[in-house]
Amino acid sequence: MVQPPLVPPSSWLLGNATSLKGDPVPFLNECTSKYGxxxxxxxxAREFTVVSLDDPALHSAIFRNSALSLDQxxxxxxRFDAFLNYGNLVHxxxxxxxxxxxxxxxxxxxxQINDKSLRELVNSLPNYTSEGGAVVTDPESLMLHLVxxxxxxxxxxxxxxxxxxxxxxxxxxxxxxxxxxxxxxLLPPWLVPFVFWFLFxxxxxxxxxxxxxKPEIKRRRQHExxxxxxxxxxxxxxxxxxxxYLTTNILLLQxxxxxxxxxxxxxxxxxxxxxxxxxxxLRREMKEHIDFSLNEPLTRQTxxxxxxxxxxxxxxxxxxxxPITSVRTATSDTAIxxxxxxxxxxxxxxxxxxxxxxxxxxxxxEFYPDRWIGSGKHATTTSSExxxxxxxxxxxxGRFLAVLEMKTFVCCLLNRYDVRLHHGGKxxxxxxxxxxxxxxxxxxxVPLVFVPRK
Numbered sequence: 001m002v003q004p005p006l007v008p009p010s011s012w013l014l015g016n017a018t019s020l021k022g023d024p025v026p027f028l029n030e031c032t033s034k035y036g037x038x039x040x041x042x043x044x045a046r047e048f049t050v051v052s053l054d055d056p057a058l059h060s061a062i063f064r065n066s067a068l069s070l071d072q073x074x075x076x077x078x079r080f081d082a083f084l085n086y087g088n089l090v091h092x093x094x095x096x097x098x099x100x101x102x103x104x105x106x107x108x109x110x111x112q113i114n115d116k117s118l119r120e121l122v123n124s125l126p127n128y129t130s131e132g133g134a135v136v137t138d139p140e141s142l143m144l145h146l147v148x149x150x151x152x153x154x155x156x157x158x159x160x161x162x163x164x165x166x167x168x169x170x171x172x173x174x175x176x177x178x179x180x181x182x183x184x185x186l187l188p189p190w191l192v193p194f195v196f197w198f199l200f201x202x203x204x205x206x207x208x209x210x211x212x213x214k215p216e217i218k219r220r221r222q223h224e225x226x227x228x229x230x231x232x233x234x235x236x237x238x239x240x241x242x243x244x245y246l247t248t249n250i251l252l253l254q255x256x257x258x259x260x261x262x263x264x265x266x267x268x269x270x271x272x273x274x275x276x277x278x279x280x281x282l283r284r285e286m287k288e289h290i291d292f293s294l295n296e297p298l299t300r301q302t303x304x305x306x307x308x309x310x311x312x313x314x315x316x317x318x319x320x321x322x323p324i325t326s327v328r329t330a331t332s333d334t335a336i337x338x339x340x341x342x343x344x345x346x347x348x349x350x351x352x353x354x355x356x357x358x359x360x361x362x363x364x365x366e367f368y369p370d371r372w373i374g375s376g377k378h379a380t381t382t383s384s385e386x387x388x389x390x391x392x393x394x395x396x397x398g399r400f401l402a403v404l405e406m407k408t409f410v411c412c413l414l415n416r417y418d419v420r421l422h423h424g425g426k427x428x429x430x431x432x433x434x435x436x437x438x439x440x441x442x443x444x445x446v447p448l449v450f451v452p453r454k
Contacts, residue, residue: 001340004049006040007031015042025323028052028350038337045188051336052350053325053387058337067334068347073327076346078181078255082196084206084248135422136448139269143262144171150405151257155250157231160216169208173251174258176202206251213247253398261402264388265409266445267320268313271367272410273419273448274426278369282309283414292415303407311372313406314379317388319367325351325387351387379403415453422447 009015019027020043028050031039037052053059062068075081136142148170152161160166180202187195196202220237233250240246272279285308290298303309328347335341372378380399382389389396396402413419421427427446 001342002338004038004040004336004339005035006042007035009042013044015044017043028323032350036337038339046346048327048346048348049336049341050348050350062336062349065334065336067330067332067341067343068328069331070326070328072329072331073346076329077327078177079192079196080248080252082180082193084251134450136450137445139266139445139448140262143265143269144174144258146409147258147262147265147405148174148254150409151254151261153231154401154405155232155253156213156216157233160212163212165208166212169205169212170254170258172201173205173209174255176205177255178259209251210247213250214243217243217246256396256398257402261405264317264320264402265406268316268406268410269413269419269448270421270427270446271312271316271319272413273421275367275369276418276420278312279414279418281369282312282410285309286411286414290411298408298411300404303404303411306407306411307373308370309407309410310379312369313403313410314372314377314381314386315367315369317379318386321351321386321388323350325349349387379406418451418453420449420451422449 007016010018016027020041031041031050032052032054037055037058038049040047040049042048051058051062053062145167148167149161152166152170155161156166176199180196180199183192183195183199217233217237220233221243232253233246236246236249240249285306289302289305326349328349330341330343330345330347332343333341336347341347377383377386380389380403382395382399389399389402423446
């Protein structure tokens, strides 16, 4: 068996963890140059095979390899099976995929949901400038609460989404799962199930979520649905009869929404704040297609007509692509670039170098909001240089709903507010293994100012 080369650990106990602290890009680029595009590293108790996707041919081979499971990679990373019923049966190709692509989603007034959620959050902020703008010192928390509120209404509908405890439970559940992701890395795999018994905040968050979801599912099974009732849970229930599995699906979809959509929205916010000319151009396009005075919900077709908005969102997501695009697990013995990969191997897909000359004549470092207009590549279109939503057979089916949410959010935001950096100027993003953190200075996010438009 020919295994990929093992990068010498910097510490017997920590492995290569110290080299990956902070911005992992320099270390991973150095390893790629020294060992080739496929190599192994150790992070504390776990060993990973890193695949650097700077070669388009290797990139295509990875996403065609059916032995590399994104679902199993998620289970191994967050250990859903340790704290959720049916957490080891996560799938994205069946029920979730068909529901997320359903045209019935077009009938939901998502714009009204986002508009109401955003106004409630911003207008409740206590700190105001002399110009009458609300100073947001913690955009991360703002976006988490916005996504929690918006997705609760899309997923569960009213009156359940108006439960004052639901949003805080969603946020608490998400934060506890994020903590688990760290613990899984720190501990040997065999020890993880035992430790979870002592994570009382996580167990309480799961219990609180199930206490809300299970009775609602049972109620809907026993009573005829109202004609005007529509939400994501209804669509799931049409195709899934196992109520336990339905509960797990809703919880997992909420994790994905809050973990990914909220971070993407933060980066979009800062791109708007740094580039007032982009905001004005987007408003001009919106004015051609939307009459906000009618207070009508945005449809998928209306949003499709906003080509500059679509290109802007794709560019924002492209520029904020995280270094490790996804974790996949080999479900059977396979081979990558001539190396043997045993079943059970965790694969880190390193995608930072797709901005380089292997994919483009020049590096794609400048922000161009209209870069993708006329290219045939939309915000939901995956390609070799754009892997926010994965690729191949395990491509994220939720990307359509996520981008729809982002577009409605931007339309609502720009219609009502000017957004700028509190101190003006430009800010840089900070890289970590799993995230690109927007506009960080000295470990904290740069405050934003929301100024109501007249």
